[in-house]
Amino acid sequence: MLPVITHTNSIRSVDDLAAYLQTRGIDWAATSLPSHEQLQKLHQTFPIRIPQHYADLIDWKNPHDPLRKLVLPPLVEADQQPYELPDPIGDHDREVVPGLIHRYPDRCLLLLTTYCLVHCRFCFRKDVVGEVRPVDFAAIRAYLTNHQEVHELIFSGGDPLTFPVGFLMAMGQQLGPIEHIHQWRFHTRVPAVDPESVGISWLETLTNLAEKHRFKPIIVIHIDHPRELTSETTAFINHCLDRNIMLLSQTVLLKNVNDNTQTLAELFRSLVKVGVKPYYLHHLDRALGTHHFRLSIAEGQKLYQSLRGHLSTVALPEYVLDLPGGFGKVPVMWLEQLNDHTYQTETFEGKKVTYSDYGVATP
Numbered sequence: 001m002l003p004v005i006t007h008t009n010s011i012r013s014v015d016d017l018a019a020y021l022q023t024r025g026i027d028w029a030a031t032s033l034p035s036h037e038q039l040q041k042l043h044q045t046f047p048i049r050i051p052q053h054y055a056d057l058i059d060w061k062n063p064h065d066p067l068r069k070l071v072l073p074p075l076v077e078a079d080q081q082p083y084e085l086p087d088p089i090g091d092h093d094r095e096v097v098p099g100l101i102h103r104y105p106d107r108c109l110l111l112l113t114t115y116c117l118v119h120c121r122f123c124f125r126k127d128v129v130g131e132v133r134p135v136d137f138a139a140i141r142a143y144l145t146n147h148q149e150v151h152e153l154i155f156s157g158g159d160p161l162t163f164p165v166g167f168l169m170a171m172g173q174q175l176g177p178i179e180h181i182h183q184w185r186f187h188t189r190v191p192a193v194d195p196e197s198v199g200i201s202w203l204e205t206l207t208n209l210a211e212k213h214r215f216k217p218i219i220v221i222h223i224d225h226p227r228e229l230t231s232e233t234t235a236f237i238n239h240c241l242d243r244n245i246m247l248l249s250q251t252v253l254l255k256n257v258n259d260n261t262q263t264l265a266e267l268f269r270s271l272v273k274v275g276v277k278p279y280y281l282h283h284l285d286r287a288l289g290t291h292h293f294r295l296s297i298a299e300g301q302k303l304y305q306s307l308r309g310h311l312s313t314v315a316l317p318e319y320v321l322d323l324p325g326g327f328g329k330v331p332v333m334w335l336e337q338l339n340d341h342t343y344q345t346e347t348f349e350g351k352k353v354t355y356s357d358y359g360v361a362t363p
């Protein structure tokens with residue numbers, strides 16, 4: 001089965017971008033963007049994809065606009081660093097069945113689609129985003145049925161909110177009857193970048209499946225800047241809350257986008273106000289071509305310390321680092337500094353791991 005869906009109202013090439021700017025009466029020269037040819041080259045490495053809803057939020061004449069930085073590559077994206085990795089969090093090392101990753105005992109990650117509505121320039125799955133991948137439900141079901149310790153399914157991708165309704169129903173049929181699974185968690189950037197692309201029928205299908213199979217539906221909204229929390233996003237949130245879907249959020253800490261107390265505090269407070277609990281603040285993974293977004297561990301820890309003073313725990317997410325090599329997430333505040341750029345921590349399994357700010361984690 002292939003979870004394929006296509007959306008047409010987005011910028012998917014440099015020509016599309018030029019046409020979009022023209023319709024908005026913006027001259028390319030006034031944007032300080034790289035040239036058409038330079039952008040074309042970057043597009044070939046990791047394609048540009050920007051939904052129109054998101055493009056309309058960007059201040060195109062401001063080269064420092066944080067939203068623009070999230071979706072358009074600067075020239076330095078081509079300068080990959082030796083410490084950057086195509087699979088920075090070690091998904092492949094923990095893949096037990098194609099598309100099924102079992103890293104922690106009680107939960108499994110399902111990567112059933114590699115399709116996204118937006119291509120984030122900091123993406124940690126650049127190596128797989130955009131590939132078409134068939135799903136073998138029989139193999140996934142067999143593995144999960146044999147692993148009674150698994151209580152939660154985490155759908156990521158790609159973006160699981162791009163599943164066609166028919167695919168969601170098939171998923172319910174295949175995985176819903178597994179009784180020891182009590183939570184289905186969807187990680188998605190769709191509500192922040194193209195909230196109106198999710199139909200009510202999608203949410204209703206999910207809640208019907210949840211009721212029938214007695215699991216708790218949870219949606220984790222990936223949101224990186226307060227300007228992404230638009231009235232359309234809030235409307236989506238309200239539809240979820242009306243249907244008893246739990247809402248959490250995840251943010252990636254990114255240099256020159258959201259790396260200050262004011263921006264993050266505004267984002268987290270605004271999320272709580274509309275009914276979303278800030279869940280994770282992620283230290284940037286060692287994804288390819290992301291050096292310009294990177295803060296050091298020391299800078300991140302200092303910022304988080306300041307956030308602790310400015311936000312109650314209700315609005316404060318946990319600041320985490322996904323260790324390279326598939327060791328899993330650890331709170332960044334647990335990292336113990338050994339020397340300038342080297343830290344030590346312990347995984348949930350009690351394994352000691354060293355992490356170099358610009359190196360590779362080793363057990």
Ligand code: SF4
Pocket residue numbers: 115116117118119120122123124125126129157158159189
């Ligand atoms: S939505 Fe997630 S998987 Fe898709 S491009 Fe963005 S970061 Fe990557």
